[in-house]
Amino acid sequence: xxxxxxxxxxxxxxxxxxxxxxxxxxxxxxxxxxxxxxxxxxxxxxxxxxxxxxxxxxxxxxxxxxxxxxxxxxxxxxxxxxxxxxxxxxxxxxxxxxxxxxxxxxxxxxxxxxxxxxxxxxxxxxxxxxxxxxxxxxxxxxxxxxxxxxxxxxxxxxxxxxxxxxxxxxxxxxxxxxxxxxxxxxxxxxxxxxxxxxxxxxxx
Amino acid sequence: xxxxxxxxxxxxxxxxxxxxxxxxxxxxxxxxxxxxxxxxxxxxxxxxxxxxxxxxxxxxxxxxxxxxxxxxxxxxxxxxxxxxxxxxxxxxxxxxxxxxxxxxxxxxxxxxxxxxxxxxxxxxxxxxxxxxxxxxxxxxxxxxxxxxxxxxxxxxxxxxxxxxxxxxxxxxxxxxxxxxxxxxxxxxxxxxxxxxxxxxxxxxxxxxxxxxxxxxxxxxxxxxxxxxxxxxxxxxxxxxxxx
Numbered sequence: 001x002x003x004x005x006x007x008x009x010x011x012x013x014x015x016x017x018x019x020x021x022x023x024x025x026x027x028x029x030x031x032x033x034x035x036x037x038x039x040x041x042x043x044x045x046x047x048x049x050x051x052x053x054x055x056x057x058x059x060x061x062x063x064x065x066x067x068x069x070x071x072x073x074x075x076x077x078x079x080x081x082x083x084x085x086x087x088x089x090x091x092x093x094x095x096x097x098x099x100x101x102x103x104x105x106x107x108x109x110x111x112x113x114x115x116x117x118x119x120x121x122x123x124x125x126x127x128x129x130x131x132x133x134x135x136x137x138x139x140x141x142x143x144x145x146x147x148x149x150x151x152x153x154x155x156x157x158x159x160x161x162x163x164x165x166x167x168x169x170x171x172x173x174x175x176x177x178x179x180x181x182x183x184x185x186x187x188x189x190x191x192x193x194x195x196x197x198x199x200x201x202x203x204x
Numbered sequence: 205x206x207x208x209x210x211x212x213x214x215x216x217x218x219x220x221x222x223x224x225x226x227x228x229x230x231x232x233x234x235x236x237x238x239x240x241x242x243x244x245x246x247x248x249x250x251x252x253x254x255x256x257x258x259x260x261x262x263x264x265x266x267x268x269x270x271x272x273x274x275x276x277x278x279x280x281x282x283x284x285x286x287x288x289x290x291x292x293x294x295x296x297x298x299x300x301x302x303x304x305x306x307x308x309x310x311x312x313x314x315x316x317x318x319x320x321x322x323x324x325x326x327x328x329x330x331x332x333x334x335x336x337x338x339x340x341x342x343x344x345x346x347x348x349x350x351x352x353x354x355x356x357x358x359x360x361x362x363x364x365x366x367x368x369x370x371x372x373x374x375x376x377x378x379x380x381x382x383x384x385x386x387x388x389x390x391x392x393x394x395x396x397x398x399x400x401x402x403x404x405x406x407x408x409x410x411x412x413x414x415x416x417x418x419x420x421x422x423x424x425x426x427x428x429x430x431x432x433x434x435x436x437x438x439x440x441x442x443x444x445x446x447x
Contacts (some may be wrong), residue, residue, distance in 0.1 A: 074351075087348035088239070097266045098393045123329045127258055133263045143239035153255045155302045156399055161309035162280050163254045163409035178318070 024049050097131040100124075104132065105140070111188055118189030128152050128187065148183040226250060237387045239341040243409040244381055245436030246395070248317055250443075253400035255315035256278060259394035259403060260300040266382060266393035267333060273368050274298040275379040276319035276394055283445045284311040291445040316439075316446055317403065319394070320345060320366040324434030328358040328367060328378075338375060341434060343408070344383055349375045363431050373382035381405075408436070 022029040079085025105112045108125070120122055126132055128147050135142045150172075159169040170176075176183070184192055229441070255269050255278050263269060263276045278299030282292040296303065299315070306313055323343050329337050329345060336352035352375035359367045359376060370377035381393035386405065390396070395403040406415035418424070418440075425442045426435040439446070 010391065018433050023222075077335070080333050080341055084334040084335070084348050084351055087338075087346065087351065088340055088383075090348075090350070091346055091380060091383045092237075092387040096388065096390065098262060098385075098390075100390045100396060122401060123399050124396055127260070127399045131393075155258070156254055158302065159305065160255065160303055161306050162282075162303065162313035162315055164251055167254050168313055 025050055096133050098126050099131075099133040099136040101126070103136045104166070114186075114188045118191060120188060120190055149187060150186075153181040153185075213338075237389075241409060242342040242386075242407050243387060243414070243436075244343050245322060245408050245438065246319070246381070247295075247406050247415055247424075247438050247440065248402040249402045249404075250316055250446075251441035252400040253278070253315040253317055254400055254402075255299060255303050256399060257299045257302045258397045258399060259317060259434060260298050262356070262393040262397040263379075264300070266385075267380070269377075270371055273370065273377070273388045274300075275366075275377070276317065278303075279314065279316045279318060281305075281316060281443065282306060282308065282311060282313050283443060284308075290444055292441075292445075300340055312445075314443065316442070317368070317394075318364070319437060320362075320381070321433065321435035321437040322379075322381055323363055324436060325432065327361045327363060327431075327433060331357040331361045333357065340383075343430060344381045346377070346380055346383060346388075347378055348377050349373055349377070352376050359424055363433065364435075374376045406438070 074084050074086065076085035076087075077083070080088070104125040107202075115123070129144055130147070131146055135144050154172050156167075157169055157172075159171045163169055181187070212424075257275055257278060260274060260278060263274075264271075269273060269275050276298075278296050279293050279295045280299070280303050282294075284292075294303075302314075322338065322339075322343060324343065325354055326339055326345050329339055332338075333355065334351060334353055336348045337346065340347070349370075354369060354370060354374045354376065356376070359369060362378075367376055367378045369375070382390075384391060389403045392403075395405045404415070406411045408415060415438075419438065422440050424438045424440050426438060427446070428435070
């Protein structure tokens, strides 16, 4: 049996056989040479090998945490607050479906001239015609469908006691008897007396 | 070309103006949108709403909202003279296809369009455990669907019932105030198609926005003010029975 010569040899491990124990013992001898002179301190650091092993494990865990966190948390997180800053740009990048009336009015000037004289002057095009951004991007190949006036007009003008009383409403069954609205009304300029009048020069 | 002093004096201001245009960019390619310069909200005039459902349809088409789910919807209130505290509220299919004629036209009947209130102190963003929903620097409550876990905390937290779980993505979904439109200088899809102008997008940081004059001259309310959510959807002509 080998005699106990160093503090780390409690478990009867030979320093020569365990390279880890050997390096730890070596470093501890270098580091604590002065401290080890007093017997009491020597007793305190008797099992220093265990503490150093524990410290090594914790250090590895800390490094793993820092590396993992850097890999998992998105770069822009916390740019403006507790969220991913890039999310704002991603949401803003979504393509639009409704082109907006300014785009429509850029080409369809004849309809604008008609519309601004009647009571539908304030109505934007996509209220009735639906989303037309694809048509605006490619007017030649994407053609919008004409809306069905019996459905479209009734949505706004069908009588309902919850609608504001000043809003023009009809009970379509009594009013037209199933005829489509554009038989008599021109949707862009709905007043019947105005029908057929020239768009320009006409008085409101 | 030799530059005389006179010519230089003419050229310098011209170059300065040109440089300003270069910095601003063209509206299409570089929107030059600064989040710090806006604080978005919405104005809803109940006295103008006709319940046509254009906003609900436009919202669904603009934002790919699945059928049966609503980022915005319209409620019809029926308040009888003797039960002001208990209004009858209905919203068939979110008001998407309009409303059938009321059987009982007595009392008060009116439409209330609803959407996310884009609260400045929003209860929904405070409960998100991962930071997937947030109030953007320009005051819009947004959902980062790539980061959302779908835990539904925010759906429960919203006092206005404005959130839902999108069945396609299985993440929280809600009105984004058409963030992809307002950052391009357009108005929201619902405000674009509102035939009576009952919905108006409002920029509270823009001193030229008509909202300021409107708030001064009208008695405007918000929903559930006692919850101190800092709601930024303002209702004009709102009845006391509206919840």
